[in-house]
Amino acid sequence: MSDFLWGAATAAYQIEGAVDEDGRGESIWDRFCATPGKVRAGETGSIACDFYHRYPEDIALMRELGIDAFRFSVAWPRVIPEGRGAVNDAGLDFYDRLVDELLAAGIQPFPTLYHWDLPQRLEDEGGWTARSTAEAFVPYAEAVVGRLGDRVTHWTTHNEPWVVAWLGYGWGEHAPGRTSEQDAVDAAHHVLLSHGWAADVIRRDVPDARVGIVLNLEHVDPATGSEADAAAAREVDGRANRWFLDPIFRGAYPEDVDLKPPVRDGDLAAVGARIDFLGINNYFRFVVREGPEIVEVPGGTRTDMGWEVHPESLYKLLRRVADEYAPPSIYITENGAAYADVRSHDGGVHDLERIDFLATHTDAVMRARDDGVPVDGYFVWSFLDNFEWAQGYAKRFGIVYVDYPTLERVPKDSFHWYRQRIESLQRV
Ligand code: GCO
Numbered sequence: 001m002s003d004f005l006w007g008a009a010t011a012a013y014q015i016e017g018a019v020d021e022d023g024r025g026e027s028i029w030d031r032f033c034a035t036p037g038k039v040r041a042g043e044t045g046s047i048a049c050d051f052y053h054r055y056p057e058d059i060a061l062m063r064e065l066g067i068d069a070f071r072f073s074v075a076w077p078r079v080i081p082e083g084r085g086a087v088n089d090a091g092l093d094f095y096d097r098l099v100d101e102l103l104a105a106g107i108q109p110f111p112t113l114y115h116w117d118l119p120q121r122l123e124d125e126g127g128w129t130a131r132s133t134a135e136a137f138v139p140y141a142e143a144v145v146g147r148l149g150d151r152v153t154h155w156t157t158h159n160e161p162w163v164v165a166w167l168g169y170g171w172g173e174h175a176p177g178r179t180s181e182q183d184a185v186d187a188a189h190h191v192l193l194s195h196g197w198a199a200d201v202i203r204r205d206v207p208d209a210r211v212g213i214v215l216n217l218e219h220v221d222p223a224t225g226s227e228a229d230a231a232a233a234r235e236v237d238g239r240a241n242r243w244f245l246d247p248i249f250r251g252a253y254p255e256d257v258d259l260k261p262p263v264r265d266g267d268l269a270a271v272g273a274r275i276d277f278l279g280i281n282n283y284f285r286f287v288v289r290e291g292p293e294i295v296e297v298p299g300g301t302r303t304d305m306g307w308e309v310h311p312e313s314l315y316k317l318l319r320r321v322a323d324e325y326a327p328p329s330i331y332i333t334e335n336g337a338a339y340a341d342v343r344s345h346d347g348g349v350h351d352l353e354r355i356d357f358l359a360t361h362t363d364a365v366m367r368a369r370d371d372g373v374p375v376d377g378y379f380v381w382s383f384l385d386n387f388e389w390a391q392g393y394a395k396r397f398g399i400v401y402v403d404y405p406t407l408e409r410v411p412k413d414s415f416h417w418y419r420q421r422i423e424s425l426q427r428v
Contacts, residue, residue: 005377006422007069011115013045014386018052022090025081027117032175043392049384066422069108071379073115083119084136092147112156123176128187134194141198149206157195160216189261196270214279214333215244219313223289232292247271249325279333285313304338311360318368329376336381338395349401349412
């Protein structure tokens with residue numbers, strides 16, 4: 001079991017704060033948050049968890065937790081404030097210090113190059129619907145890899161292209177808040193294309209690099225045994241899962257999905273180039289009936305996001321991805337749950353539901369591993385309570401509670417549970 005990595009995950013805009021420091025440029029999330037009505041209660045990531053300043057204290061907590069690896073993302077607007085052009089060394093310095101501090105604590109850094117904070121300047125020029133944004137991603141990747149590649153081996157290009165495309169460009173729920181299906185399809189293709197191009201650069205510049213991409217994937221169940229529901233489930237699976245898995249592992253978009261990506265010659269070869277690992281983010285399954293319509297199954301337990309708790313679906317998802325796509329290695333790069341946590345009179349945070357969620361989901365992962373799925377690590381989402389995008393600070397996913405007025409960190413009971421779980425499995 002010793003080669004299995006236990007980790008915790010975060011993302012730049014959700015934790016860093018310090019949005020105006022050391023030359024950082026504006027991101028689409030700064031702009032989106034400043035637009036009335038987009039984010040709950042007008043909240044923003046401008047302070048967030050203040051990780052930008054408090055990372056040494058947080059890494060000390062990670063060390064106490066005993067994690068092997070820490071997943072974070074690099075903010076493009078810190079590194080290249082205008083999206084393309086001049087590199088801002090002060091922005092890179094932050095990630096340089098972070099990596100050193102992690103390594104000194106014996107924790108492996110797992111950076112993601114893009115976790116949704118596009119420089120606003122690039123959005124003004126078309127954002128991910130423009131091929132030029134994919135082109136701009138390459139020198140950005142080069143700048144980050146050039147600085148950190150001597151110490152970082154595991155590189156993730158993108159986090160959840162589906163969310164970038166559909167929530168950002170299709171449905172307007174995330175930055176940049178556009179609402180066009182074709183924009184979403186174009187954005188998804190350019191994100192995947194930039195993944196392929198950046199993967200090349202990472203391999204060129206970091207000889208022992210392990211390169212991957214993170215997808216949000218969901219197991220899909222038809223609501224009944226009817227043929228119509230089965231067809232509806234297949235349709236949802238096509239758009240949510242296969243639209244991303246197929247080009248990455250087979251170099252082709254699924255033919256049964258009626259969307260028109262802006263593919264040019266050579267694109268699919270770039271997208272479909274070998275990856276070393278697939279990152280899977282998973283929070284729930286879909287239950288689908290004719291329509292297609294996603295339905296709520298009565299009686300299940302739900303998190304504070306309203307998401308059904310269904311660990312068996314994570315097991316099935318892992319088996320299916322391994323059987324159909326055969327990735328050389330899989331990391332669960334996010335899995336976790338929001339609950340309405342409060343600090344008790346004794347000062348602690350007794351998040352028993354989260355412990356149950358994490359226990360049943362890590363069991364499902366280990367069972368898949370025992371059954372031959374090459375899953376090599378698990379990252380809990382999230383290390384800290386943080387800025388949950390359009391939901392602001394209302395949803396708490398952390399195993400460490402953040403008291404936002406004071407920014408005090410309070411390890412929840414799930415933190416102590418996770419520490420023990422890691423400790424006991426490391427001994428196996
Ligand atoms: C994701 C997101 C996270 C969210 C989490 C909970 O990659 O989906 O990275 O940023 O906070 O998923 O909704």
